[in-house]
Amino acid sequence: MKINEVPQDKGYLIKGKISDLNYAVDQNGVYTSTQSQGWQPKNEALTMAWDVVYERAEHARQQIMAGVLSPVAFYMELNIMDVNILASYTGISKWKVRRHLKMKVFRKLRPEILEKYAGVFNLSPDELTDINIIIETELKHEN
Amino acid sequence: MKIDFQHYQSAHCENGVTSNLLKFYGINLSEPMIFGIGSGYFFSHMPFIKLNGMAVTSFRVWPGWIFKRVTHRLGIKVRRYKFRNHALAMKELDGLIEKGIPVGLLVGVFHLPYFPTEYRFHFNAHNIAAIGQENGTYWVSDPVMENIETLSYDELVKVRFAKGTHPPKGRMYYITNVPVQIDIKSAILSGIRKTAKDMLTIPIPMFGIKGIRYLAKRMRTWPRKYGAKLATHNLGQVIRMLEEIGTGGAGFRFIYAAFLQESAGVLDKQWLKDVSAEMTAVGDLWRQFAVHAARYFKNRDKGLTSYDSLADMLLNIADREEHIFLQLRRISR
Numbered sequence: 152m153k154i155n156e157v158p159q160d161k162g163y164l165i166k167g168k169i170s171d172l173n174y175a176v177d178q179n180g181v182y183t184s185t186q187s188q189g190w191q192p193k194n195e196a197l198t199m200a201w202d203v204v205y206e207r208a209e210h211a212r213q214q215i216m217a218g219v220l221s222p223v224a225f226y227m228e229l230n231i232m233d234v235n236i237l238a239s240y241t242g243i244s245k246w247k248v249r250r251h252l253k254m255k256v257f258r259k260l261r262p263e264i265l266e267k268y269a270g271v272f273n274l275s276p277d278e279l280t281d282i283n284i285i286i287e288t289e290l291k292h293e294n
Numbered sequence: 295m296k297i298d299f300q301h302y303q304s305a306h307c308e309n310g311v312t313s314n315l316l317k318f319y320g321i322n323l324s325e326p327m328i329f330g331i332g333s334g335y336f337f338s339h340m341p342f343i344k345l346n347g348m349a350v351t352s353f354r355v356w357p358g359w360i361f362k363r364v365t366h367r368l369g370i371k372v373r374r375y376k377f378r379n380h381a382l383a384m385k386e387l388d389g390l391i392e393k394g395i396p397v398g399l400l401v402g403v404f405h406l407p408y409f410p411t412e413y414r415f416h417f418n419a420h421n422i423a424a425i426g427q428e429n430g431t432y433w434v435s436d437p438v439m440e441n442i443e444t445l446s447y448d449e450l451v452k453v454r455f456a457k458g459t460h461p462p463k464g465r466m467y468y469i470t471n472v473p474v475q476i477d478i479k480s481a482i483l484s485g486i487r488k489t490a491k492d493m494l495t496i497p498i499p500m501f502g503i504k505g506i507r508y509l510a511k512r513m514r515t516w517p518r519k520y521g522a523k524l525a526t527h528n529l530g531q532v533i534r535m536l537e538e539i540g541t542g543g544a545g546f547r548f549i550y551a552a553f554l555q556e557s558a559g560v561l562d563k564q565w566l567k568d569v570s571a572e573m574t575a576v577g578d579l580w581r582q583f584a585v586h587a588a589r590y591f592k593n594r595d596k597g598l599t600s601y602d603s604l605a606d607m608l609l610n611i612a613d614r615e616e617h618i619f620l621q622l623r624r625i626s627r
Contacts, residue, residue, distance in 0.1 A: 152548060152574070152577060152578060152581065163410045163412040163413060164410065165410055167440065168408070168439065168440055168441070169408075169409070169410065169438060169439050169440065170303075170440060171305065171438075171545075172303050172304055172305040172325075172438075173305065173545065173548070174305060174326065174545070174548040174549050174551070174552045175548065176574060180571070181555070182326070182548075182551065182552035182555050182556075182570075184305070184325075184552075186303075186440075190584075191585075191588065192533060192584040192585050192587065192588035193533065193534070193584070195588045195591045195592070196530045196533040196534045196587075196588065196591065197412055197413075197534065198591075199526070199527070199530045199591045200346070200415075200527075200530055200531075200534060201412060203527060230404075231346065231404075231415060231416060232416070232458075233347070235458075236416060236457050236458045239457035239458070239461070240457045
């Protein structure tokens with residue numbers, strides 16, 4: 152890559168705060184480094200990864216409104232977690248977490264358990280149980 | 295207390311932390327030098343290790359190895375810890391900072407508040423250096439950031455004890471002793487030899503040049519095996535691994551080319567410059583691969599199924615990398 156080919160395709164990086172340092176050759180073939188603001192293929196890969204997350208979250212949301220899945224399932228998807236990761240963050244065993252994904256079980260959960268989940272998702276227990284927040288969550292990219 | 299620590303941005307986090315820590319102790323080595331001496335260059339495609347439910351493709355060695363190899367090859371003494379107890383992990387860190395010692399930390403990126411939201415995946419092999427603490431606020435030098443950032447006590451605990459694939463378990467490391475004189479030449483030679491050996495001779499199909507061919511082979515079966523949509527997701531994962539912050543795959547090839555170029559001067563071996571140019575060309579091929587792959591993302595639902603052309607690109611890259619390392623393997627004093 153030549154120094155004038157270093158891509159500057161604005162994506163998710165923040166100017167003046169975070170950038171990619173790229174190594175490239177100058178006219179004489181000597182290596183130097185310069186900052187890049189992003190690169191199109193990379194931005195698209197990232198966009199696609201988030202689209203997948205949002206798609207799964209949307210699916211969970213439909214199931215919640217149908218009364219099948221619990222808010223835990225929605226926030227688990229939104230935080231790109233799976234049962235494994237969620238279990239290790241909360242310290243609740245995997246089979247219990249799997250049960251808690253169901254609305255029927257979730258409704259009867261003790262406050263301590265709710266608090267554990269809320270803590271992992273950076274929510275208050277009240278926010279976790281509030282279905283309206285889930286309905287209103289916008290599932291799309293900021294930029 | 296805040297340690298007087300110079301923060302330099304780098305392309306890759308572990309190179310950056312290692313380079314910055316060494317500079318703190320008066321050893322001035324560039325990021326490419328660290329990467330080369332530490333034998334950071336690698337390739338592996340491991341279907342049995344999953345990230346986001348998909349195979350992990352990696353363009354460098356395991357986290358921690360670069361630091362380990364660089365310090366070992368330069369005769370620098372280090373200490374490393376891992377913890378179970380959160381409070382103890384933080385107490386030990388505070389103690390070191392109080393003594394004026396900058397500490398390298400292995401962290402997960404998911405809870406790093408200063409990262410753009412879109413970059414926060416459950417990726418647990420990020421490196422930062424803690425360089426100060428006051429009333430529960432920590433100053434950290436994160437090599438992919440342009441400036442020094444701060445974290446609260448709770449935030450730091452969260453990232454040090456992130457969960458998921460390869461949890462960091464509070465790992466930290468620091469330099470205890472630096473020799474008066476370092477033998478840079480023999481360090482470079484060991485670094486190159488190790489990389490060439492690992493790229494060429496590991497008898498398992500997932501690693502080195504064989505790994506690239508293995509990925510090519512598997513890629514051809516994706517559309518049939520996973521269907522059009524999931525196949526694209528797998529491809530996306532490879533590209534993200536190739537170009538993610540702090541892991542950049544094509545980037546690694548350019549960093550290594552820069553290392554070879556610099557080494558040509560240090561070792562007085564002009565032929566390394568030619569190899570460096572070859573490596574630059576390989577980096578460009580990886581970039582081309584990413585550009586082609588990205589075209590599939592746009593049409594992801596239309597069921598474009600020709601993964602064969604992408605696999606062919608990979609085979610070409612594998613041949614070229616093999617040629618490079620066959621030359622490098624024969625390097626001598």
